[in-house]
Amino acid sequence: MNPRERVVSNIMQTDVTSVKESDVLDIGQLLRLRWLRDMPVLDGTKLVGVVSIGDLLCACIAQLQNTGSNARREPFGVRIGDVMVRDVVSIGYDATLGEAAELMKLQEVAFLPMVDADGELIGAVTESDLVRATLW
Numbered sequence: 001m002n003p004r005e006r007v008v009s010n011i012m013q014t015d016v017t018s019v020k021e022s023d024v025l026d027i028g029q030l031l032r033l034r035w036l037r038d039m040p041v042l043d044g045t046k047l048v049g050v051v052s053i054g055d056l057l058c059a060c061i062a063q064l065q066n067t068g069s070n071a072r073r074e075p076f077g078v079r080i081g082d083v084m085v086r087d088v089v090s091i092g093y094d095a096t097l098g099e100a101a102e103l104m105k106l107q108e109v110a111f112l113p114m115v116d117a118d119g120e121l122i123g124a125v126t127e128s129d130l131v132r133a134t135l136w
Contacts, residue, residue: 008100009093011133012114012123018042019051021081027060029077037126038111041084045120047113049084059083090115093122101130 017033018040019025025033033039033053041049059078091100091112100112110127 006097006133007093008091008095008097008112008114008125009123011097011129012125013129014123016040016113016121016124018121019080021048021079021084023080024077025056025060025080026077027057027064030056030060040088040113040121040124041080042121047088047090047115047119047121049081049086050088050111050113051080051084055083056080088113091125097130097133100125104130 036053038052089107112125114123
């Protein structure tokens with residue numbers, strides 16, 4: 001079968017690290033998540049946004065610069081809701097790898113959350129997932 005015709009549900013990640021809009025992450029927590037690029041933001045099980053680790057790190061660094069010499073003494077963190085993207089590009093369960101690749105290219109994203117008809121997160125597919133699927 002042509003890799004572009006395979007269905008994304010066959011390669012999607014189902015164990016997806018997610019956060020809530022009200023979560024506050026500090027730089028230490030972000031550094032422990034450095035292997036991630038993007039995370040879905042959930043309200044219960046419903047997808048409400050996406051946040052990138054890069055955007056969170058930039059916000060933490062900006063906050064650190066603004067706190068000056070007291071930065072090491074005062075706890076700080078970044079609220080997910082202040083940094084997340086609310087206009088989420090997502091993909092359906094039955095989309096093909098070709099459709100996912102085209103959507104990523106068109107929308108300039110590397111992470112596509114997969115939602116059901118009720119908007120609940122059921123998985124995600126990344127650029128890396130697509131590359132692996134076409135190579136193997």
